[in-house]
Amino acid sequence: MDEEIKPGDKKKLGFIGIGVMGEPMAANLLRAGYDVTIFDRTCRRCEKLALLGATIASSSCHLAQASKIVITMVSDTAMVEQVLFGENGAAEGMESGAVLIDMSTISPTSTIEFGNRLAALGCEMLDAPVSGGSNGAITGTLGIMVGGHREIFERCLPIFQVMGKTITYTGQLGNGQKTKLVNQVVGATNLLGAVEGLRLARKAGLDIPTTMQAVMSGAANSWMLTHLIPLILKEDFAPGFSIRLQHKDLKLLTDWIASLGGDFPAAQLVYSLYSQAMEMGLERQGNQGLINIWEP
Amino acid sequence: MDEEIKPGDKKKLGFIGIGVMGEPMAANLLRAGYDVTIFDRTCRRCEKLALLGATIASSSCHLAQASKIVITMVSDTAMVEQVLFGENGAAEGMESGAVLIDMSTISPTSTIEFGNRLAALGCEMLDAPVSGGSNGAITGTLGIMVGGHREIFERCLPIFQVMGKTITYTGQLGNGQKTKLVNQVVGATNLLGAVEGLRLARKAGLDIPTTMQAVMSGAANSWMLTHLIPLILKEDFAPGFSIRLQHKDLKLLTDWIASLGGDFPAAQLVYSLYSQAMEMGLERQGNQGLINIWEP
Numbered sequence: 001m002d003e004e005i006k007p008g009d010k011k012k013l014g015f016i017g018i019g020v021m022g023e024p025m026a027a028n029l030l031r032a033g034y035d036v037t038i039f040d041r042t043c044r045r046c047e048k049l050a051l052l053g054a055t056i057a058s059s060s061c062h063l064a065q066a067s068k069i070v071i072t073m074v075s076d077t078a079m080v081e082q083v084l085f086g087e088n089g090a091a092e093g094m095e096s097g098a099v100l101i102d103m104s105t106i107s108p109t110s111t112i113e114f115g116n117r118l119a120a121l122g123c124e125m126l127d128a129p130v131s132g133g134s135n136g137a138i139t140g141t142l143g144i145m146v147g148g149h150r151e152i153f154e155r156c157l158p159i160f161q162v163m164g165k166t167i168t169y170t171g172q173l174g175n176g177q178k179t180k181l182v183n184q185v186v187g188a189t190n191l192l193g194a195v196e197g198l199r200l201a202r203k204a205g206l207d208i209p210t211t212m213q214a215v216m217s218g219a220a221n222s223w224m225l226t227h228l229i230p231l232i233l234k235e236d237f238a239p240g241f242s243i244r245l246q247h248k249d250l251k252l253l254t255d256w257i258a259s260l261g262g263d264f265p266a267a268q269l270v271y272s273l274y275s276q277a278m279e280m281g282l283e284r285q286g287n288q289g290l291i292n293i294w295e296p
Numbered sequence: 297m298d299e300e301i302k303p304g305d306k307k308k309l310g311f312i313g314i315g316v317m318g319e320p321m322a323a324n325l326l327r328a329g330y331d332v333t334i335f336d337r338t339c340r341r342c343e344k345l346a347l348l349g350a351t352i353a354s355s356s357c358h359l360a361q362a363s364k365i366v367i368t369m370v371s372d373t374a375m376v377e378q379v380l381f382g383e384n385g386a387a388e389g390m391e392s393g394a395v396l397i398d399m400s401t402i403s404p405t406s407t408i409e410f411g412n413r414l415a416a417l418g419c420e421m422l423d424a425p426v427s428g429g430s431n432g433a434i435t436g437t438l439g440i441m442v443g444g445h446r447e448i449f450e451r452c453l454p455i456f457q458v459m460g461k462t463i464t465y466t467g468q469l470g471n472g473q474k475t476k477l478v479n480q481v482v483g484a485t486n487l488l489g490a491v492e493g494l495r496l497a498r499k500a501g502l503d504i505p506t507t508m509q510a511v512m513s514g515a516a517n518s519w520m521l522t523h524l525i526p527l528i529l530k531e532d533f534a535p536g537f538s539i540r541l542q543h544k545d546l547k548l549l550t551d552w553i554a555s556l557g558g559d560f561p562a563a564q565l566v567y568s569l570y571s572q573a574m575e576m577g578l579e580r581q582g583n584q585g586l587i588n589i590w591e592p
Binding site: 131132143145166168169170171175178179181182183184185186187188189190192193194196197199200201203204206207210211213214215217218219220221222223224225227241257260262263264265266267269273294 | 427428429439441462464465466467471474475477478479480481482483484485486488489490492493495496497499500502503506507509510511513514515516517518519520521523537553556558559560561562563565569590
């Protein structure tokens with residue numbers, strides 16, 4: 001890829017994985033004027049985007065043949081491997097010089113391995129996991145943490161700017177995923193703190209709005225406290241970000257920590273609690289449903 | 297006490313405990329025009345405030361005889377009990393109708409017991425622990441969480457407004473302490489999350505300012521991340537709020553939780569980590585020194 005990709009270019013973007021996140025992200029690219037080819041193994045997920053002008057490919061390989069840049073937004077590491085290197089995978093169709101941008105949250109170690117395999121084919125890879133959930137995807141305000149060669153990042157920046165607001169270049173390939181996992185341990189720990197504060201206030205019979213207002217006004221404040229405690233108080237457990245995905249990310253985190261070595265007690269604790277939430281069948285709730293481990 | 301206490305009233309306020317917090321709090325009351333009598337068992341701590349016009353009492357009892365309202369700001373539950381009910385204690389000198397405002401952070405259970413003993417003498421009590429550390433005390437911007445009878449709270453409000461910014465009436469006596477402990481579990485857990493994120497980013501060789509900026513820009517943000525991580529990056533472990541006091545508060549928290557019953561894993565974890573920090577001799581560092589458990 002020699003030049004910047006601009007809206008209106010033909011035969012440029014492919015988007016694999018038209019789910020809760022991928023659909024609005026691809027829709028924003030279409031609305032910005034990009035020519036986008038899409039693929040999802042569940043065909044009907046592509047229908048809405050076709051109305052916005054997307055071309056539907058019959059496989060990841062066909063999609064890659066029609067694209068200079070292939071974006072993947074799928075559920076996990078195994079699925080990224082399959083859409084890239086499985087039967088009729090994207091790698092088969094990518095020409096030398098093409099770029100793969102994986103926006104899924106997957107293993108940083110596997111990311112580096114996938115990048116090496118693509119490099120052997122003359123292709124580039126960026127890892128670009130996101131934060132901000134489905135709402136951020138719809139409004140084009142995702143946080144995007146990007147790893148890979150800086151010049152490739154800069155050429156792809158206009159694409160990221162369509163989908164996100166805070167776009168951070170984090171260094172070499174894999175660093176996007178690592179930054180995302182750092183983000184996840186901090187966020188999950190903050191949410192545990194907020195939930196535990198609420199549970200304690202309830203158990204003690206304190207007035208909840210008064211207590212939460214006092215806690216929010218000082219050094220104990222956090223985004224999680226401000227945004228998710230009000231949902232819990234309304235008994236709104238709809239997923240902005242689901243327990244299933246939180247658990248998946250924390251599993252990636254603890255696997256990564258195991259490979260790094262060292263003692264990370266908050267990561268261990270939040271992973272064990274979200275594992276418990278999964279066993280209790282809470283996987284479809286939003287991550288604020290953590291409290292339902294104790295208050296089912 | 298029948299009327300509101302105003303600046304310029306004579307023979308009104310007593311302040312026991314002229315330490316890192318008490319000195320600037322009493323200084324703000326003096327500057328606001330209150331007539332303040334002070335006592336500390338370490339005599340020389342009173343010298344600076346005498347220059348601002350404070351009267352030095354020779355015991356808590358003498359101080360109480362000269363005061364309609366007695367404020368205590370001392371280190372722990374045992375010390376509050378001693379200055380109130382020990383030899384030459386304040387309770388001996390308080391007249392019927394006097395008010396005791398305890399601004400120390402101590403056991404909520406003991407607070408209620410002390411209030412009952414004072415009530416038997418015809419005296420009122422408010423518990424009013426603070427957040428915001430020495431900086432908040434100096435600038436008069438403390439968070440103050442007040443429990444006790446509402447009419448007594450309202451009469452004392454002008455005094456609180458001199459020392460604090462966010463003043464929350466939390467309900468009956470003891471609720472101030474309970475609210476403070478809820479605040480402490482949330483804050484300590486957030487700090488653990490922030491520290492663990494930083495440790496992980498360092499271990500992974502990520503660029504630290506870039507990573508922290510990305511984390512701060514989204515759902516993982518917290519006051520602790522924004523305010524204490526920059527201190528850690530400068531290797532500034534001076535106490536705004538010390539590990540010794542954080543540990544003391546978390547001990548009060550876990551004792552209280554034990555009396556309530558229930559599973560509060562974040563509280564258990566942060567208490568065990570601050571106990572470890574104490575054993576490692578980190579007690580004089582600020583609470584951001586938590587990271588030195590792993591990076592000594």
